[in-house]
Amino acid sequence: MxxxxxxxxxxxxxxxxxxxxxxxxxAVSAAKCLPAYLARIPAPTGKGRTLVIGAGKGAAAMAKAVEEHWQGELEGLVVTRYGHGADCKRIEVVEASHPVPDEAGRRAAVRILEMVQGLTEDDLVLCLISGGGSSLLALPAPGISLEQKQAINKALLKSGANIFEMNCVRKHLSAIKGGRLALACAPARVVTLMISDIPGDDPGVIASGPTLADPTTCAEALAVLRKYKIEIPAAILQHLESGQGESAKPGDPRLSRNQYYVMATAxxxxxxxxxxxxxxxxxxxxxxxxxxxxxxxxxxxxxxxxxxxxxxxxxxxxxxxxxxxxxxxxxxxxxxxxxxxxxxxxxxxxxxxxxxxxxxxxxxxxxxxxxxxxxxxxxxxxxxxxxxxxxxxxxxxxxxxxxxxxxxxxxxxxxxxxxxxxxxxxxxxxxx
CATH class of the missing domain: 3.40.1480.10 (MOFRL domain)
Structure with a gap:
């Protein structure tokens, strides 16, 4: 009827x-979406630790939901936009700038990379990713300054480039995006929980995919900058033309144990x-x-x-x-x-x-x-x-x-x- x-x-x-x-x-809040996915993830056994890391506008709310529903010990750090924090007890919340990255985001990225050093195959890393993570998890590749990355980001935001083009560039100017964070976590098991802000919900593009393999290349990133006539500093040009900025690629054995879930979409x-x-x-x-x-x-x-x-x-x-x-x-x-x-x-x-x-x-x-x-x-x-x-x-x-x-x-x-x-x-x- x-x-x-x-x-x-x-x-x-x-x-x-x-x-x-x-x-x-x-409908797409962490409180509503995250608990059901968290229940699918086996906790570490024996001496294994649970480490929570993440970035995005929803990262703090996601961390709070993890604290409320995870059965077992945990610790960690997530970075979110200024004003988007949450009252977490065991997971530290750091606030930084979006859409243009700042020093607070760079320091948070450095700390996250330091936290994942020395993990074992018994450990579990829960990575909480949502839109905005590209700017918030800002760690330029060696030889590239934060100021140079800020200038490129501002130019991209004004250029009319779409999110796929912007994140392609970001991945190849970063020391943490494009799967590099997952490589740093190896041999620990990494499970990424995501709230998608990407048309089509490609998980490798959300927050520039810090824990997922990336099929795009330095050459494609360079082509985006040239397409929109963005001024390219010499250090960035050399970084891209030399291939030094290549991201983690599909098939990398260090990523074979990892999983991801896209929990909420448009x-x-x-x-x-x-x-x-x-x-x-x-x-x-x-x-x-x-x-x-x-x-x-x-x-x-x-x-x-x-x-x-x-x-x-x-x-x-x-x-x-x-x-x-x-x-x-x-x-x-x-x-x-x-x-x-x-x-x-x-x-x-x-x-x-x-x-x-x-x-x-x-x-x-x-x-x-x-x-x-x-x-x-x-x-x-x-x-x-x-x-x-x-x-x-x-x-x-x-x-x-x-x-x-x-x-x-x-x-x-x-x-x-x-x-x-x-x-x-x-x-x-x-x-x-």
């Missing part, structure tokens, strides 16, 4: 979209949000969990789809909710404030231009849109009229990459604070 459609007058669009976002975040989050829409009597449609591309282009495409639904009932009948995830990019050309979700939503807003009965939300599941203090924002049909009354110029603000300023002026920023998880972008359009 089909679910009855709720009368449109009973739906509070803003609250429904916020509830969907919260449900998406809750698809999990989207399905949880879809369930909220269904409970409100609306039909949800998930477009994709791995959308990539320029945020403003994705915004234009979503706006065109929303209008087609509203005007033609194609490809979906209204009322409905259209949901998507993935990781867009922003090529920064202006001086405004705003991450990729605000950029997406401002592009959508300018394209819809007040079209009636279309509402939308775009937020990052980590609670931080880029480097701002908001998770994202909400668009309402009246947003453009309100903007006009305030003297705002939406298209000019989009050209200036100032989505934050636009939605702040309207009072439509979504500020959740750090969620301590991360499966990247969450977008939903409600068409009534």
């Amino acid at each position: 089909p679910t009855p459609i709720a009368p449109i007058t009973t739906i509070n669009p803003r609250q429904l979209l916020l509830d969907m976002y919260q449900s998406a975040v809750d 698809q999990d989050a989207l399905e949880a949000a879809a369930a909220v829409a269904s409970s409100a009597g609306l039909t949800p449609y998930i477009l994709s969990d791995e959308m990539e591309g320029e945020a403003r282009d994705i915004g234009l495409a979503h706006a065109a789809l929303a209008r087609q639904i509203a005007r033609r009932g194609q490809p979906f009948a209204k009322p409905c909710v259209v949901i998507s995830g993935g990781e867009t990019t922003v090529t920064v050309r202006g001086t405004g404030r705003g991450g990729r979700n605000a950029e997406f939503l401002l592009s959508l807003a300018t394209a819809l231009d007040g079209y009636p009965d279309i509402h939308a939300i775009a937020c990052d599941t980590d609670g931080i849109d880029g480097s701002e203090d908001n998770a994202g924002a909400i668009y309402q049909p009246q947003s453009m009229r309100q903007a006009e009354e305030l003297g705002l110029r939406p298209k000019a603000m989009l050209d200036n990459n100032d989505g934050y300023g636009f939605f702040e002026a309207l009072g439509n920023l979504v500020v959740s604070g750090p969620t301590r998880t991360n499966v990247n972008d969450f977008r939903a359009m409600l068409i009534l």
